[in-house]
Amino acid sequence: MRLLLIRIIRNSVPGIPKAYCEAFAFIVDNHSQLGLNLCMIICICNRINEKAASEAVIAGARSPRAVLAHHGCDFNCGKCKCAMGAFLADALDKNPENSALVAAE
Ligand code: FES
Numbered sequence: 001m002r003l004l005l006i007r008i009i010r011n012s013v014p015g016i017p018k019a020y021c022e023a024f025a026f027i028v029d030n031h032s033q034l035g036l037n038l039c040m041i042i043c044i045c046n047r048i049n050e051k052a053a054s055e056a057v058i059a060g061a062r063s064p065r066a067v068l069a070h071h072g073c074d075f076n077c078g079k080c081k082c083a084m085g086a087f088l089a090d091a092l093d094k095n096p097e098n099s100a101l102v103a104a105e
Helices: 002-012 018-029 050-058 064-070 081-094
Strands: 041-043
Touching: 002 018, 002 081, 041 081, 050 064, 050 081, 064 081
Parallel strands: none
Antiparallel strands: none
16 A cells, blocks of 8 residues: 555655655555544545545445546546545455446546
C-alpha cells in the first residue's frame, strides 16, 4: 500500500521530493497505529476520500466513475482512476456478496 501511496503522491504533486512522499505515505499508511484519525484522499480533484468512496460502494457504485457520480462529480484530471479501482477491488473483495466490479473506464 505504501508504494501505491508514494506513486499517487508523486503523480499528483510533480517535483515533490521523494523524502516528503515517503514520510507522508508512512504517516497515512500507519495512521491508526500512530493514533491519528486520517482518511486517505483518493481523488484530490473532487476531495473523495476512503470514507466517501466506501459510502458510494455501499450505495451500489461498482466503478470509479460510479463512485464519483454518487457524489455528484466526474473525473477531472483522471489520475485517481487506478487508485479508485484498487480501492473498489479491495472493498468488493472484503464483501463477496457484492456483484462484480465493472472494469475501470
Ligand atoms: S484526482 Fe480524481 S479526477 Fe483528478
